Amino acid sequence: MLKDLLLQFFLSVLPVFAFLLWHDKERGWNGFRLFITVTSGISMVLCLLTTSSVHEYEIDFRVVPYLIGSLYGGYRALAALTVLYAGLRMTTINNMEEMYGFLLYLVVFLVILLFLIGPFQKAAATKKEKIGVSIVSILLVVLISIIYVLMSQADAPWTSTVSFNVLMATIGLLLAVWLSIYIIEGVKEKQQLHDQVIQLSASYLNEVEKLQQFIDKAPIAVMIVDRDGRITHVNEESFRLLGMKESFTSVEELKKQPFGRVFQRGEDHACMPLLEQALDGMPTTTVPQMEEDAMLLYTTVTLRDTSSHEVAGAALIAQDVTELSQLRDELGRMERLSLVGQMAASITHEIRNPMAVIRGFVQLIQERSPQSQHEYFRIIMEELDRANLIISDFLSLAQNRELKMELASINTTINDLVPLLHADSNLRGQSLEVALCKDVPLMRLNDREIKQMLLNIARNGMEAMEEKGILRIKTDYRDGEISVYISDEGAGIPQDKLKHMFEPFFTTKTRGTGLGLPLCLSIAERHGGRIDVQTAEGQGTTFIVTFNITQEDAGHSNP
Known part of the structure; x- marks a missing residue:
């Protein structure tokens, strides 16, 4: 019988050794449940062919593949292997006592497995070994009890040979179950380590590639x-x-x-x-x-x-860091200029008061002077007025005051300026053409500053033209932007002077202050806009003032 038990031991762990041959790192665990179920079934059939008996009660290791296949294969495997196990055992039952013993054995086995398959599959490797050995231990207690009852009913003595055979079967069953679980979990652990190594390698390669891309593209x-x-x-x-x-x-x-x-x-x-x-x-x-x-x-x-x-x-x-160094120097220069500008604004503001007093006394002296000297006094007052104008423009440019914005139509602002522009153009022998887009929406603006900006640009255009020139003003709205086009038919602006147009105190006029266009640009920027210039020598110049209209600011303009 010892030889039969040893042979059954090897046959009972056959699914595990077959799994070692079947498993590879590429396949992983795909199809494992079906494979372990089928090989467990084959192992159960082979164990039946080498069955041993103790006092006519069959002892074999079919329970080992039955247990392993059910625990790892799940509830479907349990159902299939239970049918096979019961069918194989029924063919060898000789009497009702064996039938009752087998049914008791099977019921206990099924109840235990139904409760433990789920926890087993979620448990760690060591705990799985304990669960498997515990289940077999309970079944061995039931099996030995059944053998003892059958031998007592038959009045058969419990000899040392019987005890030895039962002991060997017990050790063999426990060892087979533990070895099966140990091998499978060992393979699983190696597979997990292999997957982790692959994942770490992939992550490492990914990080290396990112680092290389950073080095290459930085x-x-x-x-x-x-x-x-x-x-x-x-x-x-x-x-x-x-x-x-x-x-x-x-x-x-x-x-x-x-x-x-x-x-x-x-x-x-x-x-x-x-x-x-x-x-x-x-x-x-x-x-x-x-x-x-x-x-x-x-x-x-x-x-x-x-x-x-x-x-x-x-x-x-x-x-x-050349550009950074230049920007740092430029920032320092701008900070110094800002400080100088603030000081200059304060000084020029204080200069206006004594200039007003001087102009008043000049007028008084003029009234008391001979007519032949009035021309000199007129020149003095014109220069005082010109200096006052420069101070006003400079203060407007230097002060960064908060504007009071209202929702209004820029077409309305332009229409308010049309009579004044018509008068200026008629005095110069020029014409004015105005074409306003009816679809221009409302925008948030400061009417006084917008008028000042448009008037400055328009008068610059008139001054750039000769008689019979035409000044054209039109508005347009597209892609969320309102644009005002002011075009003249003057001589155009040379390219070498174009880049300096918005610099303070740069002017091409003999009596200009050089603050008009910088002031216009400042007004446009305070309204979230910009000024673009299109010019060609001999073909005139077009100033384009563009405002970006946001959803909350936009409204409908009256046609």
Whole structure:
């Protein structure tokens, strides 16, 4: 009987060994439940062929594949294997006592499995082993009890041979169940580790690719060298900022080269001592350097091994900060100009009072002077008025006061200016044409400032034309923008002067202040707009004032 038990032991763990041959890392656990169910069924049939008996009660290891197949295959596997197990056992039952014993055994087995399949599949490996061994232990108690009852009814003695056979069967069953679960869980753990390694490898490669993309696309020069000073990573920007030798034409050619061989100036290059210091373990160093009217910022970082903290290499980063330096200088200049402007605004405001007093006394002196001297006094007052106008324009430009905005139509503002513009154009022998778009929506504006802006631009256009010239004003609305076009037929603006048009105090007029157009631009910007200029010498000039209309500001204009 011992040989039969040993053979049954190997047959009962057949599904597990078949699983070892079937499983591979590529397939994973796809189809595992069906496979373990089928092989468990085959193992049960093979165990039936080597059945042993104790006092005419059959003992075999069919319960092991039955248990393993049900626990890992789930409730469908339990149903299929139960039918097979019952069918195989029914063919070998000889009397009613065996029938009752088998039914008791099967009921206990089914009840236990129905309650434990779910918790088993969710449990950890160690707990699964305990569950499997516990189930078999309970079934062994039931089985030994049934054998004991049958032997008592038959008045058969419980010999040492019977005890030995029952002991061997008990050990074999417990060992088979534990070994089966241990092997399957071991394979599962290795599969999980394999999946984690693949996932970590994929994540690592992904991060490496991101880092490489950053190095390749960053607007800074990056060079990484190993502990021996050989280049491992470098990007295209390094050719522009680090000054590589012309013999190197691609990034790939630079890799694995000693960094001392790639710079144009060799040992005299500013990066050489920085990299050498970093490889010697010196702390992070940042050094500015002027290179052909460009300000470069060199930074070196020592790279260390995370475990041993030994120097593993160095990284060199170069950044062109020329524009940043220029912006910083420009910001400082603007701050100084702003301060000067505030002081000038305060001073000019105070100058107006004594100028008004001077003008009053000049008028008084004029009235008491001979007629022959009146022309001199007229010139003095005109110049005082001109100085006062310059001060007014300057104060309007310098003051950043908060505007009171109202929802209104820019067409209405232009219509209010038309009589004044007609009068000006008639005095000059010119014509005025106005074409207003009826679909222009309402917008938030300050009527007084918009009138001042449009009047300045229109009068500039008139002054640029000769007699019989035509000044055209039209409005348009499209793509959420309101545009006002003011066109003249003058000589146009030369390109060299066009870029200075909105600079304070720049003027092409003999008696101009140079503050009109900067003031117009300031008004447009305070209304969220812009001014564009289209001009060609000999063909006239068009000023386009454009306002971006938001949903909350837009409304319907009256036609």
